Amino acid sequence: MAQKKSTKTKTERPRESADSGEIFLDKEGRWFHQGEEITHQKTIELFSRSIVKDPSGGYRLQIGKEWAKIQVEDTPYMVRSVELCKDQIKLILNDNSSETLDPRTLRIGKDNVLYCSVKSGEYPARFLRPAYYQIMQLLDQDDSGFFLKIGNERFQLASQKESSG
Structure with missing residues (x-):
């Protein structure tokens, strides 16, 4: 007897990027990764439009199903x-x-x-x-x-x- 495949899809929770390192947004709007300023314009734009509140407090970048906590010096x-x-x-x-x-x-x-x-x-x-x-x-x-x-x-x-x- 053939088994029916389940049509239910499992909802995946966003997962933290393991190699995100420290990502920092300074008070002037400059992005840094592990102390080095990020200068690639497309990355800056992506990060700037991907900020969300972190449920545990603070902020994080949410890009698709991946996320990484960020340190924000003043405001996001x-x-x-x-x-x-x-x-x-x-x-x-x-x-x-x-x-x-x-x-x-x-x-x-x-x-x-x-x-x-x-x-x-x-x-x-x-x-x-x-x-x-x-x-x-x-x-x-x-x-x-x-x-x-x-x-x-x-x-x-x-x-x-x-x-x-």
């Missing part, structure tokens, strides 16, 4: 440039994606570094110098601190002390 995403479009601000991120800034998430951190939330509020992003200078041109300041005015709305920037907790 960086804002490379800023563009004012009508009544919104467009952000270009280090993964080459673009999205509209949620101005309520703007905050000033230690050493006056500017941050916001990206990817539907799921991830923090640090403004790199060019983007920082671009958005600073759009900010105003009064006795209550820095604010951004978009259309008829005013958005106060939180400081690190106000936004932590």
Whole structure:
């Protein structure tokens, strides 16, 4: 009697790459592997768009079924440039994606570094110098601190002390 083959497929769990070594993303958006800077542009682009939260905390690269934990010096995403479009601000991120800034998430951190939330509020992003200078041109300041005015709305920037907790 012939046996029927099972049509059920086993769901494979992603597996950690055994030879990933230490992969590090610095605060300026530069990638390193075992202390050496990664300069291959296609690798940088692949890594930048493959960042996900690790279930045990921190971040990892998820490429297909393979994954590797990464060390992130500051934030997993960086804002490379800023563009004012009508009544919104467009952000270009280090993964080459673009999205509209949620101005309520703007905050000033230690050493006056500017941050916001990206990817539907799921991830923090640090403004790199060019983007920082671009958005600073759009900010105003009064006795209550820095604010951004978009259309008829005013958005106060939180400081690190106000936004932590």
